[in-house]
Amino acid sequence: MSTTFGKGHHLHLIDGSAFIFRAYHALPPLTRKSDGLPIGAVSGFCNMLQRYVETNTGPDAPTHVAVIFDKGSHTFRNDMYDQYKANREAMPEDLRPQIPLTRQATIAFNIACEEKEGFEADDIIATLAVQARTAGGRCTIISSDKDLMQLVGDGVEMLDAMKNKRIDRDGVFEKFGVYPDRVVDVQALAGDSVDNVPGAPGIGIKTAALLINEYGDLDALLERAGEIKQPKRRETLINHADQIRLSRRLVLLDENTPLDFTLDDLEVREPDADLLMPFLAEMEFRTLTKRIADQLGVTPPAIEDTPATAPDAPEVADIPFDKSGYSKVSTGAELQEWIDRIYERGYVAVDTETTGLNEMTADLVGISLCVEAGQACYIPLIHKAYRGDDLFGSDDLAEGQMPLNDALEMLKPMLEDPSILKIGQNMKYDAKIFAQVGIHVAPIDDTMLMSYAMHGGLHNHGMDALSDRYLGHTPIPIKPLLGSGKSAITFDKVPLEDAVPYAAEDADITLRLWQKFKPMLHRTQVTRVYETLERPLVPVLAQMERTGIKVDRDTLSRMSNAFSQSMAGLEDEIYEMVGRKFNVGSPKQLGEILFDEMGIEGGKKGKTGAYATGADVLEDLATEHELPRRILDWRQLSKLKSTYTDALQEHINPDTGRVHTSYSITGASTGRLASNSPNLQNIPIRTEExxxxxxxxxxxxxxxxxxxxxxxxxxxxxxHIADIEALKQAFRDGQDIHAMTASEMFDVPMENMTPDIRRRAKAINFGVIYGISGFGLARNLRIPRSEAQGFIDRYFERFPGIRTYMDDTKAFAKEHGYVQTLFGRRIHTPNIAAKGPHAGFAARAAINAPIQGTAADVIRRAMVRMPDAIADLPAKMLLQVHDELLFEVEQGAEGALIKAARDVMEGAADPVVKLDVTLNVDAGQGPNWAVAH
Structure with missing residues (x-):
């Protein structure tokens, strides 16, 4: 018999929506074998409920529990403010049919499932939490939703289940800068772009907290707004007082939501096999059904066999993450034991800890190894005898470490052994670190690249994100170990007792990700992409990056000075046009001059109240006004100076005299490489400067x-892809493709072609590839929008196959959630069904991705083959810039290099793809890149 809820009772309130969206985004799409019903989110949701039931035992276990859901999208807040949550993206189509199934799942697990028409789940949670507190009991809200933090205190706490982090009053203060009783005031000022709560324009969380702490509460602040010294802040609070008060009503949770049940109805109930087993069987969750049946001691219901290649969901490893399974290796005997285990297994997950992110200058601090989930070690090598209260630290080595050279001597044969697979997460980094100490790691597997091959376009592929998403585990964070700002330390200063679990866990996570991803490559049909385009590129890029390219500091200095002089000249011209001096680099001052003082039409103010003066705005104005043109010229010189002629000098390695960029293989979903530290792929080539x-x-x-x-x-x-015979024939005949397009479109004979007509055709040719609009083309050509749209319409009339390709590609993306390159690379398009302003962008990206992605795959294939092709030549590959490869070769061998490299590049698609057009490669050479290009 239930007792009335009161002292000693503990209520758990689970935020159902958070569980659902977490489950949806954590796993790749999954459909029920029998009928194709999407069930990925339901699978993840059930796994999360099962883990919840398993882990919430012991003295602090809940006595009462409920999962709270949103009933619908319209609530009393929409009656207050019709724009509330108006800008939220539509629910993904494959998630919509799963929502009612998650309610059924909750009931099947014998857990109370509650919702209320016209109210949000947060209001129900607020009402129940207050009732529990008033009755003398405790309440834990299982959610990380910041809107619920106003409830924390006096027996109510929150639990971020994904991070296993409890949020109390101090945790709320850390988030908002105020305690729970003033959270609503801060939110009312700061607003919320996600929920479309307007707030006070230009005031963020930090400023809001400062104001509330200074004036006590929101009412006092608004009453005394005239006392605020900062004019802009004062005017904002005075002019938007009603909007701020409305925002407070929107974020304030209703603690008196009318409910048709009581706390006593939420008493914890044991799982009922008669309820749960039929539901799990209906969903066809074979693994989960068997596991729960075993726990409940019942026979699992028969589920029609499905192929092993289509499991119900990638299961998280049953082995828990436990620091007690991590050890420190400090002697040769201990290390030899690990090496013996590696040889028995045939593979090892390996990770390095270093003093920095620049592989060319960082020192190797330690190495972690893992051959079995839950068991990993860390080999510290140069940790300092450092303590947090030691003001200056120490250069003495901490005790309990192997000598660096001894450890490397023992590890080198294994790391270079072709019979041992070395598994890493972003292995290019670790390979370069090992190369610095004379170890050439091979063969390798890379979990980051496996994820990229399978999930490109869905999410990022960093280890923390992958662990969170696919293992359900939040790794130990690095920031508390290293600190931040001026007081930050390098990893060699981290005490060993903290370094060991952190470093060993990285190797453990990497091994688990590999065990999960490796079989998934085949199921998702991307094995060839990973094996031919991703994995073999790692050593090629590592070598290129280590080689670097020589940069002449004197040339950069001269250019910097020249750019400064040119900028000064432009500033004088700009001041003369305006009639006074001002800060040319200030968007705010520029906006006031253009739209207030000069009265130019078209000015639009942003949320901060300042006019928008971005490049797109100025380019539009530049078609009619001289001042924006001069500003654009000045900005371009300023960017060239700051980003390149000044910054590049800082990137010259003092030991090599060369610049060593780093390539990100996963930098773009299409397969294009990204270059950083420094970025050498964005050097403009359209202007002389x-x-x-x-x-x-x-x-x-x-x-x-x-x-x-x-x-x-x-x-x-x-x-080739769109099967445009006129274009294919023009390429076969070696015609000027832009002149041919112009001739086709404008009925101008080739012999009468003018540079201006050809330029317009070129802009359309390249614009169409990127899904350019009439608006965009008008801006590029500086012509009226109607004329530009006319060009595009005529283009599609002359080449109807292009429109067909675009329509077919969009339809494929909407049906499958991805598009493909000719080589099988999948580029996911999660926003393809989006409504509103994002819809056009997502469609253009889907149209362009197979084209840009195939081009990226072609040059990747060329790069992978290049080292063998030029192995006998005195040459090295230095850079890749999208469609271009740059080499350094001994004088006299240029011709041989060009022939060898051109053969590889022009034949890169073979034998996988037979293109209907030839790939032509232009070559140039010279003492510097400008001449060679």
């Missing part, structure tokens, strides 16, 4: 730079 930057990239004495560049590769791929 931008082209001059490349003059600073030079060959060493006695050597030459050689550049090989695919000619119009994306247009060629478009001609």
């Amino acid at each position: 931008g082209r001059r930057i490349r003059e600073a990239f030079v060959a060493e004495d006695g050597k030459t730079l050689v550049a090989l560049d695919y000619s119009q590769i994306e247009l060629r791929i478009l001609a």
Whole structure:
């Protein structure tokens, strides 16, 4: 018999929506074998409920529990403010039919399932939490939703189940800068872009907390707003007082929601096999059904066999993460035991800890190894005898470490042994660190690249994100170990007792991800992509990055000075046009001059109250006004100076005299590489000043730079994919493709072609690849929008196959959730069904992705084959910039290099894809990159 809820009772309130969306985004799409019903979110939701039931035992276990859901999208807040939550994206189509199934799942697990028409789940949670507190009991809200933090205190706490982190009053203060009783005031000021709560324009969480702490509460602040010294802040609070008060009503939870049940109705009930087993069987969750049946001591119901290649969901390893399974290796005997285990197993997950992120300058601090989930070790090598209260630290090594050289000598044969697979997460980094100490790691597998091959476009592929998403485990964070800002330390200063569990866990996570991902490659049909385009690229890029390219500091300095002078000249012209001096680099001052003082039409103010003066705005104005043109010219020079001529000097390695960029293989969903630290792929080439930057990239004495560049590769791929016979024939005949397009579109004979007509056709050719609109083309050509749209319409009339390709690609993306390159790379399109402003962008991205992705795959294939092709030549590959490869070669061997590299690049698609058009490669050479290109 139930007793009335009161002292000693503990209520758990689970935020159902948080569980659902967490489950939906944590796993790849999954459908029921029998009828194709989407069930991925239901599978994840059931796994989360099962883990909840299993783990909530003991003296602090709940006595009462409920999962609370949102009943519908319209609540009393929409009656208050019709724009409330108006900008939220539509629910994914494959999630919609799963929502009612999650309610059924909750009931099947014998857990109370509650919702209320016209109210949000948060209001029900608030009402129940207050009732529990009033009755003298405790309440734990299982959610990380910041809107619920106003309830914390006096027996109510929150639990972020994903991070296993409890949120009390101090945790709320850490988030908002105020305690729970003032959270609503801060939210009313700061607003919420996700829920479309307007708040006070220009005031964020930090400023809001400062104001509330200074004035006590929101009412006092608004009453005394005239006392605030900052004019802008004062005006905002005075002018938007009603909007702020409305925002407070929107974020304040209703603690008196009318409910048709009581706390006593939420008493914890044991799972009932008669309820649960039929539901799990109906969903066809074979693994989960068997596991729960075993726990309940019943015979699992028969589920029609499904192929092993289509399991109900990738299961999280049953072995828990436990620091007690992590050990420190400090002697040769201990290390030998691990090496013996590695040879018995044939593979090992390996990770390095270093003093920094730059592989060319960082020192190796320690190495972690794992051959079995839950068991890993860390080999510290150069940790310092450092303590947190030691002001200056120490250069003495901490006790309990192997000598660096001894450890490397023992590990080198294994790390280089072709019979042992080395598994890493972002293995390129670790390979470069090992290369710095003379170890050439091979063969490798890379969990980051496996994820990228399977999930490109869905999410990022960093270890923390993958662990969270696919293992349900939040890794030990690095920030508390290293600190931040000026007081930050490097990993060699981290005490061993903290370093061991952190480092060993990284290897443990990596091994578990590998065990999960490796079989998934085949099921998702991307094994070839991973094995031919991702994994073999790692050693190629690592070598290129270590080689680097020579940059002449004097040339950069001269350019910097020249840019400064040109900027000063432009500033004088700008001041003369305006009639006074002002800060040319200030968007706010510029906006006031353009739209207030000069009265130019079209000015639009953003949330901060300042006019927008971005490049798109200025480019539109530049079609009619001289001042925006001069500003654009000034901005371009300023960017060239700050980003390249100044910053590149800081990136010259003092030991090599060269710049060593780092390539991100997973930098773009289409397969394009991204370059950073420094980014050498964004050096502009359309302007004379931008082209001059490349003059600073030079060959060493006695050597030459050689550049090989695919000619119009994306247009060629478009001609093949969209089957445009006129374009294919033009490429076969070696015609000027832009002149041919202009001739087709504008009925101008080739012999009468003018540069301006050709330029327009070129802009359309390349624009169509990127799904350009009439608006965008008008901006590019500086012509009226109607005229530009007319060009695009005529283009599709002359080449109808392109429109067909676009329509077919969008339809495929909407049906399957991804598009594909000719080589099988999947590029997921999660926003393809979005409504509103994002819809056009998602569609254009889906149309472009197979073209850009195929071009990216082609040059990847060329890069993978290149080292063998030029192995006998005195040459090295230095850079890849989208469709271009740059080499350094001894003088006299340029011709041999060009022939060998061109053969590889032009034949890169073979034998997997037979293109209907040839791939042509242009070559150039010279003492610097500008001449070679």
